[in-house]
Amino acid sequence: MPARQKGRRSRAARLLAWYDRQARPLPWRRDVDPYRRWVAEILLQQTRVAQATRYYERFLDAFPTVERLARAPVGRVLKRWEGAGYYARARHLHDAARRVVAAGGFPHDAAGWRELPGVGPYTAAALASLLDGEPVVALDANGLRVAARWTLERGDARAPQARARLEAALRAELPPRRAGDFNEALMELGETLCRPRAPRCSACPVGQDCRAFLELAEPGSIPVRRRVRERPHVVAAVAIVEHEGRWLVQRRAPRGLLGGLWEFPGGKLRVGEAPSDGCRRELLEETGLDLGPWEPVGTVRHDYSHFTVELHAFRHRLRIASAPAVPGTARWVSRKEFERLPRPRATSKVAALLAP
Ligand code: SF4
Structure with a gap:
């Protein structure tokens, strides 16, 4: 000194x-x-x-x-x-x-x-x-x-x-x-x-x-910079299931990434899997619902601090009298109720693809 x-x-x-x-x-x-x-x-x-x-x-x-x-x-x-x-x-x-x-x-x-x-x-x-x-x-x-x-x-x-x-x-x-x-x-x-x-x-x-x-x-x-590792890129599918003006959403586990927030069902695609197939599979795994066909509604990209994500969104409109039963972590919500739920930014971007 x-x-x-x-x-x-x-x-x-x-x-x-x-x-x-x-x-x-x-x-x-x-x-x-x-x-x-x-x-x-x-x-x-x-x-x-x-x-x-x-x-x-x-x-x-x-x-x-x-x-x-x-x-x-x-x-x-x-x-x-x-x-x-x-x-x-x-x-x-x-x-x-x-x-x-x-x-x-x-x-x-x-x-x-x-x-x-x-x-x-x-x-x-x-x-x-x-x-x-x-x-x-x-x-x-x-x-x-x-x-x-x-x-x-x-x-x-x-x-x-x-x-x-x-x-x-x-x-x-x-x-x-x-x-x-x-x-x-x-x-x-x-x-x-x-x-x-x-x-x-x-x-x-x-x-x-x-x-x-x-x-x-x-x-x-000074100080020397550590090499910044490239962030992984995740490609996922999102299922928007509609029933009489309501959407199916589910709550993430309370701990961990985005814990406790609400989102549409969906998840990471498997290697070589078509986004619409991944959408159907993820919905089935997460909620027990096996639905199709799926209408593509768009793709959103979002940057998190440790990874980037590309979400392929699909919609399916249920034309049945009453909404099917879903697991306890899921619920059917109107758009207004959806707006009041805490949710990840990427989920808001997906919702913005759909006309109000
Ligand atoms: S390196 Fe930082 S602390 Fe040193 S003179 Fe420049 S601004 Fe000031």
């Missing part, structure tokens, strides 16, 4: 002075209420700040207190979360809200926060430092990147040893009375100036103490 001139302010002090002047007025920064900060931190785990702002307001409109969230049915919580993705976060919030209410209040340190579902080391440290001033480092991807550039960490910053080195370096300069602000400032610097590619070093308040800036022609080359 470069030698510091006598009398010069520390890097942490300059970072905090910059943060005090420049911090974006994000809605959760006005809140010292643990419930609201917690909701914000959970949203920010996988959602960009601009998007998170919208979902944050919407979620808190529906559930303004932890007690209201704890009392709500999980389906309503998932519905409010719709569009934000990573639905496990919403299920965990709901589950954790019940525990907080049962315990009589929120935790007061990082170890206590870690006990709650959905709260990992970063979120726990961020909340404990922000709400109770605990002197702990909250290290997310932004913090790792900034610290790697400050210290010229040439290894993979996410690898455990490098991560431990970076955390120790930050802990050494954590201002004991402003740990929460320091963590926020680090994140702010990473989001606004010290971006993954082409960091804006000329505007940076800590350039004089950044080894990547002082020693490299391209500070943005």
